[in-house]
Amino acid sequence: xxxxxxxxxxxxxxxxxxxxxxxxxxxAGHAIAQxxxxxxxxxxxxxxxxxxxxxxxxxxxxxxxxxxxxxxxWRIASMERHPWGSQTFVPLAQLPYLVLVGLGHDAPSRSTLxxxxxxxxxxxxxxxxxxxxxxxxxxxxxxxxxxxxxxxPQRSNCDECATLDWQLxxxxxxxxxxx
Amino acid sequence: xxxxxxxxxxxxxxxxxxxxxxxxxxxAGHAIAQxxxxxxxxxxxxxxxxxxxxxxxxxxxxxxxxxxxxxxxWRIASMERHPWGSQTFVPLAQLPYLVLVGLGHDAPSRSTLxxxxxxxxxxxxxxxxxxxxxxxxxxxxxxxxxxxxxxxPQRSNCDECATLDWQLxxxxxxxxxxx
Numbered sequence: 001x002x003x004x005x006x007x008x009x010x011x012x013x014x015x016x017x018x019x020x021x022x023x024x025x026x027x028a029g030h031a032i033a034q035x036x037x038x039x040x041x042x043x044x045x046x047x048x049x050x051x052x053x054x055x056x057x058x059x060x061x062x063x064x065x066x067x068x069x070x071x072x073x074w075r076i077a078s079m080e081r082h083p084w085g086s087q088t089f090v091p092l093a094q095l096p097y098l099v100l101v102g103l104g105h106d107a108p109s110r111s112t113l114x115x116x117x118x119x120x121x122x123x124x125x126x127x128x129x130x131x132x133x134x135x136x137x138x139x140x141x142x143x144x145x146x147x148x149x150x151x152x153p154q155r156s157n158c159d160e161c162a163t164l165d166w167q168l169x170x171x172x173x174x175x176x177x178x179x
Numbered sequence: 180x181x182x183x184x185x186x187x188x189x190x191x192x193x194x195x196x197x198x199x200x201x202x203x204x205x206x207a208g209h210a211i212a213q214x215x216x217x218x219x220x221x222x223x224x225x226x227x228x229x230x231x232x233x234x235x236x237x238x239x240x241x242x243x244x245x246x247x248x249x250x251x252x253w254r255i256a257s258m259e260r261h262p263w264g265s266q267t268f269v270p271l272a273q274l275p276y277l278v279l280v281g282l283g284h285d286a287p288s289r290s291t292l293x294x295x296x297x298x299x300x301x302x303x304x305x306x307x308x309x310x311x312x313x314x315x316x317x318x319x320x321x322x323x324x325x326x327x328x329x330x331x332p333q334r335s336n337c338d339e340c341a342t343l344d345w346q347l348x349x350x351x352x353x354x355x356x357x358x
Contacts (some may be wrong), residue, residue, distance in 0.1 A: 004300075026241070026243075026324075027243075028243045028245060028322065031242075031243070037244070037313075038246070038313035038314060039245050039313075041246065041249075041313065041314070042244050042245060042246040042313065042314055043244070043245045044240045044242050044243075044244050044325075045243040045244075045245065046241075047242055047243065048240045049241040050238075051230075051238070051239040051241060051326075053239075056231075059230070060228045060230040060232075060239050060326075061225065061230075062205070062225075062228040062267065062326070063204075063210075063223050063224055063225045063226055064206075064207045064210070064223075064224040064226065065216070065221050065222070065223050066207060066221060066222045066224065067217070067220065067221040068220045068221065070220075075209055088241065090269075090271070090324050092269070092271070092300070094273060097349065110302065113208060121271070121322075123324075125241075134215060134216075134217035134218075134220065134221065135220070137222055143207065143300075145205075145269050145324060146223075147230075147239075147241070147303075147326065
C-alpha cells in the first residue's frame with residue numbers, strides 16, 4: 001500500500017531524442033538509412049541499433065519474451081543492467097507498454113529515472129549497461145522479440161539493484177487514465 | 180500471361196520440420212529452451228536461430244523491411260541468396276505471408292522449391308546461403324523486422340538467379356482460395 005511519502009512516476013511518450021541517453025527507439029520513422037529493395041517492392045529502413053553482444057566472447061541471441069500484464073499500481077522494486085551486452089525489445093503484440101530506465105554508475109539514480117509509454121509499433125534498444133526495469137506489459141500478456149547477448153556459463157551478465165526505498169510507483173498516465 | 184506450359188507452385192503450411200533444410204521457424208512454440216524470468220512475470224523462449232553475421236568482418240544489422248503486397252498470380256522471376264550471412268524475418272503486421280525457398284549449389288533446383296504459408300506469429304530464419312525469393316507479403320503492405328549481416332563496402336553479399344524459365348507461378352492456396 002502507498003504511504004504519504006510515496007509518489008507516482010511521471011509517464012511520457014516515447015520519442016527518440018528523449019530516449020537517446022538510454023539507447024534508441026526501434027521504429028521505421030527513426031531509420032538512419034532508407035533504401036528501395038526487391039525491385040521496388042519493399043523499402044529497407046536501417047535502424048540505429050548496434051547489436052552489442054560480442055564482449056567476453058558473447059554471441060547475439062534471439063528470444064521471445066512473453067510478459068504478463070503489470071498490475072497497477074506497481075511499486076518499482078528493482079532495476080537491472082547488463083554490463084556485457086545491449087538488449088533490444090520489439091513488441092509483437094499490437095499493444096502499448098511502458099519502458100522504465102535510469103542512469104547511474106553503481107546504481108540508478110532516482111533523479112534520472114524516466115518512464116516512457118511506447119506505442120505498439122515502437123521497440124527499444126538499451127545500450128550496453130543501461131539500467132532498466134523488467135518488461136512492463138500493460139493490457140494483456142504480450143510477446144516481445146528480444147535480441148541480446150547469449151549468457152556465458154559460470155558468469156553473470158546481470159546487475160540488480162533494489163529500489164523499494166524510492167517509494168515510487170507506476171500508476172496513472174499524464175491524463176489521469178490507467179494505461 | 181500464363182502459357183499452357185506454366186504451372187502453379189504448391190503452397191503448404193509453415194512447420195519447423197518441413198522448413199529445417201532451409202533454416203528455422205521463429206515462433207515461441209519452437210523454442211530450444213524456456214525459462215521463467217522477471218520474478219515469474221515473463222517467460223523467455225530461446226529460439227533456434229544462429230545469427231550468422233560475422234563472416235568477412237561482418238556485423239549483425241537490424242532493419243525494418245516494408246513490403247508491398249504481392250499481386251497474384253505472381254510469376255517467380257528470380258531467387259537470391261546471401262553467401263556471407265543468415266537472414267531472419269519476423270512479421271510485425273498481424274498478417275500471413277509466403278516464404279519461397281530452394282536448394283542448390285550454383286542455382287536453386289526447381290525440384291527443391293517449397294512455398295510455405297506463414298501465420299502472422301511465425302518468422303523465418305534463412306540459414307546462410309539459402310536460396311529464397313524476396314518478401315511475399317499478401318493482403319496489405321507489411322512490416323518485417325530483419326536481422327542480417329551489414330553489407331561490406333565494395334563487396335556483394337547477394338547472389339541472384341533468374342528463374343523465368345521455370346514458368347512457375349504463385350497463385351492459389353491448396354483449398355483453391357487466393358491467399
